[in-house]
Amino acid sequence: MNRIMRIEQLKKIYQLSKVKVEALRGISFTIEEGEFVSIMGPSGSGKSTLMHIIGCLDYPTEGKYYLTGQDVAKLNDNQLALFRNKKIGFVFQQFNLLPRATNFNNVELPLIYAGVPSGKRKDIVLKALHSVGLKNREYHRPNEISGGERQRVAIARALVNNPSIILADEPTGNLDSKTGHDIMKIFQKLHQSGNTIILVTHEREIATYGKRIIYIRDGLIEKDEVVA
Amino acid sequence: MILQGLRIALNSLWANKMRSFLSILGIVIGVGAVIAIVSVGTGSTQQVTARIANLGSNMITVYPWMTRGQFGRVGGTVSLHKFTLELVEHVELFCPSVKKAIPVKTLNSRLITDEVNVNATIIGTRIDYAEVNNYEVAQGIFIGESDDLERRQVIVLGSQLAADLFEDDSPIGETVRLNYENRIFQFTVIGVMREKGGSMAGNLDERAYIPVSVAMDRLTTHKYVDSFIGQAYSSEGAVNAVQELEYFLMKYLQDEKKEQFRITSQDELLETVSSVTKTMSLMLGGIAAISLLVGGIGIMNIMLVSVTERTREIGIRKALGAKNRNILWQFLMESLSLSSLGGIAGMGFGWIAAYFLSQYGNWPFVISGISVVLAFGFALFIGIFFGLYPAMKAAKMNPVDALRYE
Known part of the structure; x- marks a missing residue:
């Protein structure tokens, strides 16, 4: 299997006026292609910080982060944007859809930034929307559909550029438990079709959808186990 | 990328219609004011210039002047009596740049026919007067040289006078009586002037012209004229002509201080008018430009609000792969x-x-193309200039902070 991600002694220190906060204190792990990994931890454990670094939204203070063989710390802002665009598909707790854009336009956005010509975009967008079970909702706006549907749009948006990793941050946090499980089943299906998924959550029940769980506490890995 | 940015920009402006409208109001007023003011300036200058040109070509008017002493009393000498026909004839001899010197004697009188009795300004002058003033007869002929030499009592009527006195009938060959200071003179109408309308010197159509010799020797016993017109050979020669006239009169009137006469030329008049309108246009244009600037600040204000309001959107776009310059373009396009x-x-x-x-x-x-291009260009420049700072602020946002923004 291909190694898709390697993290070595990752540290993130925030300098807040006079106090230094060590959010991450030396984290190392690797993820292979096609894995479904849950990162679990209570709030304040540093898992959000870790997710931001994995998602190329933030730089680590120390340590190495290789994504598809590339040292992310050496990338500039533009290259980092390119990585976010091509290699990572984000799914957020608050959906983070653009409220004024239609579902279609929301899903289209990563393609626009990737420079896909407009003629080719339509098919790709519709395919992504259909793959998460959304039909006849293409031209609605986010405020016209349910929470579960919004999260499906967000997943379609994460998929649309064929990323190396799908990075989901508490994707069920704003949903009732039934809808939450429906959404998790989509992730399962995506995993079965070969996608690499990293799921950040504090709920054990949700974390167990993954095949491997990394427990984080106080900026360190507490436990890294494969789920039976 | 530009087209895409434009579409996003227009969408988001449309979503805030009222706000967008209010924020562009400053620019609307600024650009409108610049265009309107420049148009008014050009139009009114053309109007005044046309009126001045209407007065005649390469014309220099010379008239006697008196120096005002203290408390409004007449000080110095009044040179009125020195402005004789002899002086006028000497001008042509001594001032080589002056092509012609034409005496003008103005009298107020009444013109009378059997039915009508009207006030008229009578100009006693010579044949060249019509030509110098770009003025032609519509019917008949103007005063000829022999009319002047032989002191014939002939008259050329302004178009309005002709209409008042004879209505629709042709006045040529008719007789009018001229009442000047209660003495009646018989005049034969030999011509009617073309309609010319108003000028800087009043309605030209209510004047009548007679030979200057008749005006001075028959109607009055004056030995002096009211003014004379010097015509330069060309408009370029007018400056020389004015200098020569000045020197000549200084010597002739023994008036080293140039207190006893005044010379006005058309060029001088045109210059004054154009410098006045230029100053006015500049001043008003400046005020309009300031309102454009204020409009620009209004746009910047709105853009700053918009950037803050859409911090989360910026975060989302960045998470999805928008580069800094994509965000910069988006907001710059908006402004x-x-x-x-x-x-x-x-x-x-x-x-x-x-x-x-x-x-x-x-x-x-008149809408001058330059003013339109300038005003519109300035508006665009303001859009870029005042949009750049908010757009840069948006582009430089840290994606993590922007995503967390509530």
Whole structure:
């Protein structure tokens, strides 16, 4: 299997006026292609910080982060944007859809930034929307559909550029438990079709959808186990 | 990328219609004001210039002057009596740049036919007067050389006078009586002037012309004229002509201080008018430009609000792979769209305002291309200039902070 991600002694220190906060204190792990990994931890454990670094939204203070063989710390802002665009598909707790854009336009956005010509975009967008079970909702706006549907749009948006990793941050946090499980089943299906998924959550029940769980506490890995 | 940015920009402006409209108002008014003011300036200058040109070609008017002493009393000498026909004839001899010198004697009198009795300004002059003034007869002929030499009592009527005295009948060959200081003279009408309308010197159509010799020797016993007109050979030669006239009169009137006469030339008049209108246009244009600037600050204000309001959107876009320059373009396009929409609306507004002002002021409706290009270009520049800072602020946002923004 291909190694898709390697993290070595990752540290993130925030300098807040006079106090230094060590959010991450030396984290190392690797993820292979096609894995479904849950990162679990209570709030304040540093898992959000870790997710931001994995998602190329933030730089680590120390340590190495290789994504598809590339040292992310050496990338500039533009290259980092390119990585976010091509290699990572984000799914957020608050959906983070653009409220004024239609579902279609929301899903289209990563393609626009990737420079896909407009003629080719339509098919790709519709395919992504259909793959998460959304039909006849293409031209609605986010405020016209349910929470579960919004999260499906967000997943379609994460998929649309064929990323190396799908990075989901508490994707069920704003949903009732039934809808939450429906959404998790989509992730399962995506995993079965070969996608690499990293799921950040504090709920054990949700974390167990993954095949491997990394427990984080106080900026360190507490436990890294494969789920039976 | 630009087209895409434009679409996003227009969408988000449309989503905040009222706010967008209010924020471009400053630009609309600024651009409109610049265009309207420049149009009014050009139009009214053309109107005044046309009126001055209407007075004649390469004309220099010389008239006696008296120096005012203290408390409004006459000080110095009054040179009135020195402005004789002899002086006028000497001008042509001593001033080589002056082609012709034409005496003008103005008298107020009444013209009488059997039915009508009207006031008229009588100009006693010579044959060249009509030519120098760009003035032609519509019927008959103007005063000839022999009329002057032989002191014939002939008269040429202004078009309005002719209409008043004879209505629709042809007045040529008819007799009018001229009442000057209660003495009656018989005159034969030999011509009617073409309609010329108003000028800087009043309605020319209510004047009548007679030989200057008749005016001085028959109607009055004056030995002096009221003024004389010097015609330069060309408009370039007018400056020389004025200098020669000045020198000649200084010597002739023994008036080293140039207190006893005044010389006005058309060029001088045109210069004064154009410098006055130029100053006015510059001043008003400056005020309009300031309102454009204020409009630009309004746009910047709105853009800053918009950037803060959409922090989360910026975060989302960055998470999805927007580069800093994508975000920069998006917001720059927005402010540019605002200012160019304002510019277009301002052009329409200025156009309409200029049209109605020209109708009201009765001058030609002129929209100068330069003012349109300049005002619109300035509006665009303001859109970029005042949009750049908010756009850069948006582009430089840290994606993590932007995503967390509530």
